[in-house]
Every structure is written in structure tokens, then in C-alpha cells.
Amino acid sequence: MTPSGIAGSARGRLAVLGTGLIGGSVGLRARAAGYETIGIDCDRSHAESARKRGAFDRTAEDETEVEADLLLLAIPVDATVDRLRRYAQFPPRAGTILDVGSVKAPILRAAAGLSNFVGTHPMAGSEKSGPEAAYAELFDGRTWVYDPSARSPHREHVLELIEALGGRPVGIEAQEHDRIVALTSHMPLLLSVELASYLSARLGEPGVRALSGSGLASMTRLAGSSWEMWRSILLENAAPVAQEVRSIATILLGLADDLDRRDVTELAGTFELAASVSQRLAANRLPYADR
Numbered sequence: 001m002t003p004s005g006i007a008g009s010a011r012g013r014l015a016v017l018g019t020g021l022i023g024g025s026v027g028l029r030a031r032a033a034g035y036e037t038i039g040i041d042c043d044r045s046h047a048e049s050a051r052k053r054g055a056f057d058r059t060a061e062d063e064t065e066v067e068a069d070l071l072l073l074a075i076p077v078d079a080t081v082d083r084l085r086r087y088a089q090f091p092p093r094a095g096t097i098l099d100v101g102s103v104k105a106p107i108l109r110a111a112a113g114l115s116n117f118v119g120t121h122p123m124a125g126s127e128k129s130g131p132e133a134a135y136a137e138l139f140d141g142r143t144w145v146y147d148p149s150a151r152s153p154h155r156e157h158v159l160e161l162i163e164a165l166g167g168r169p170v171g172i173e174a175q176e177h178d179r180i181v182a183l184t185s186h187m188p189l190l191l192s193v194e195l196a197s198y199l200s201a202r203l204g205e206p207g208v209r210a211l212s213g214s215g216l217a218s219m220t221r222l223a224g225s226s227w228e229m230w231r232s233i234l235l236e237n238a239a240p241v242a243q244e245v246r247s248i249a250t251i252l253l254g255l256a257d258d259l260d261r262r263d264v265t266e267l268a269g270t271f272e273l274a275a276s277v278s279q280r281l282a283a284n285r286l287p288y289a290d291r
Helices: 021-032 044-052 075-091 105-110 152-163 174-200 214-220 227-236 238-260 264-284
Strands: 013-019 033-039 059-060 067-075 096-098 120-122 143-146 168-171
Touching: 013 021, 013 168, 021 033, 021 143, 021 152, 021 227, 033 044, 044 059, 067 075, 067 152, 075 096, 075 105, 075 227, 096 264, 105 174, 120 152, 143 152, 174 227, 174 238, 227 238, 238 264
Parallel strands: 013 033, 013 067, 033 059, 067 096, 143 168
Antiparallel strands: 120 143
């Protein structure tokens, strides 16, 4: 099967396993781009909610119920690994299979026996979850990592889909991807979580909540993320994430020393460097986060 290989759709039939934020956003944009879309979810209420929002032409409870040109797995990392191991023995009726997991090495290991699999990861998301949070423009202009070693023609089919969804495909090897996102995604999430956890014991103090402004809300936004989703991500990428956490803990202790010494030179240098980095990263800020 190839894209457009199934009659009734301009680009082909796309089945999406998982109809939450990412799966629903894929469905909304893909359907608008000319794909026939099928939302698959064991939670029928999730699937129906996504369908009613316009993400899917129809829904199913299991991927064995459908035939598709592309099957996209938008489920947690551990569930993706389990599914791919199962597919090695009981392949779904899909021409090309891809995932959107935030950790790539364990997923690619699980898919080693599947010649039609392409590992991917869109660098877009939100602390919100569920089909109600889905947003058709979520991937616009965002880097969408794919496994450059994936086989043709499946790699090309996936690149076509990524571009149709508004993403910017970038080929990065799995181990390198996991090392980088430990720094750029997983460690920042944990900083937000730990800051919110630290504040939890202080919110009852007089004036603390009244004097908590938008800056603190921005810093703790990611702390609202789903543990169900992040559990397998953090456990599968634990070693590089732990290394980044230890590194930044050392830097924070150094900052405390600078404050104790009233070291204006060091503090000013830190602020200047941070401001330049903030400006360089400004283009990567998701407008979705401010909706």
C-alpha cells in the first residue's frame, strides 16, 4: 500500500492510534490537507470527542479494525514499544507505520523487525491533554524529527505527511535525539515540576498566593503536564536526563554563592548571557501555549 492507495481520499487514508492532544491535532490538520482520517482509541468518549471536533472521518476501538496507508501511533512511549513488539508478530494492515514518541532509541529497538516503520518526534506540544486540547496549527513551522535510516519508500511517505501537517522535517539519529531532548525538553519539564512541588508547601503562607504573578505562572506551566505521558519518557531516557539535572543543580548552587558574595560582575554576566539565549530561542515559542 502507498499513500493514495486506498480509494476515497485525495492523499490516502491515515489511521491515528491515540486521539488526545497530538493525535487529535494530527487528525485536524491531516483531514484539512486531504487525508481520510480514522481515530483509534480504546476510550470511545475520547475518540468521539475528537471526531465531533472534526479531527476524524470515523473512529474505531482497535487498529485491527482498519486498513490504512499510514498508521500513526500517538500513545505513550511504553505503550508504543509494546505495540511495535506485537506488530512484529501480528502486523497491522498499514502500508507505513510511524510514531511520535519523545524518546526514540527504545522505540526503534522495538521496531527492529518492521521494515515499514519510521520513527518520528514533533517538537511541539502543551501541558494540556485530551482531544479538547487538539489544535490544527500545533505543528506549524515546528521541527519534526525523523529517523534518517528508515527505508524507502516509507521514509518519503512520512516526510510527505509531516510537511502536510505543517512540520519541518529534520533527520536525526535516535541516540543523538535522546541526548539532546534530555537537555531541551525533559530537564526543563522537571525544573517546572520541582519548582511547583517546592511551592506547594509555601502557598499557605500569608501573601504568597497574592504575590504570585505571571512570571511564576509561566515557570510552572509545564508542571501541569500529564504524569501518565511523562512517566515512560523519563524512565526510558533516565540517564541523560539525570545528568542534565545534576549539571543544572551545580549551576544553581554556584548562583547561590554569587548572591552570598554580592558578586555583581558574575550576576550581570549571567543575566546578559541568559538574555541573549532567550532572544535566540524566541522564535521557538509556541503560540499555542498562550491560547
